Amino acid sequence: MIVLVGFMGSGKSTVGRMLAAKLDLGFADSDEVIERDQQMTIVEMFEEYGEEFFRKVEAATIVRLLSGPDQVLALGGGSLGSEQVRKALRPHHVVFLDVPFKRAKFRIREDPARPMLKRDDLEELYNQRIPVYRQVADLVVPASGRPGGVVKNVMGALARHPNVTK
Ligand code: S3P
Secondary structure (H helix, E strand, O other), X not given: OEEEEOOOOOOHHHHHHHHHHHHOOEEEEHHHHHHHHXXXXXXXXXXXXXXXXXXXXXXXXXXXXXXXXXXXXXXXXXXXXXXXXHHHOOOOEEEEEEOOHHHHHHHHOOOOOOHHHHOOOHHHHHHHHHHHHHHHOOEEEEOOOOHHHHHHHHHHHHHHOOOOOO
C-alpha cells in the first residue's frame, strides 16, 4: 500500500487521488472514511465527543484500512500521534509530502472543516510533527508545487525505491 502522510495542507488527498488514478489503484482518505462510518463530520465529532474520541476512531480506522486491499491511502495529519498507527505503517510504502509551514497554512487558511486550525499553537504542532513524518517515511517528497508535479515526483521516487512491491 502507498500511504501519504504530512501536515494539513500538504496535498495528501489531491495528490493521492491523482496518484491512484495513474497507478490504477483505489484511493481512500482516512478522514472521509471516518466521516462515512460515523455518519458525522470531523467538526461534529470534535464538538460532540472531543478530540480524544476522534483520535481513537482515527487510529482504529487506519489500522483497519492498512490491513485491507492495496490502494493509495491519505492519512489525517495528526494520525501519527498514535503508536498503533505508526507500527501498522511499517510494512507499507510511506510517502511524506513535505511543505513548509507557511505554505501549508496558506493552503488551509480558515478552512471551517479543520477543527485544529482553531489552535493558536499550530506552528508548534507543525514543528513537533515534522520529525515524526520523517521518521516513518520511506520517501520524502517536496510538495509545495502544483499537484501534477508532486505526483510526478512521487512516481519517480517510488520507481527508484528498491522495495516498491512490498
Ligand atoms: C487533523 C488533520 C485533518 C483531520 C482532523 C485533524 C490534524 O486531516 O484528520 O481535522 O490533527 O492535523 P488533514 O491532514 O487531511 O487535513
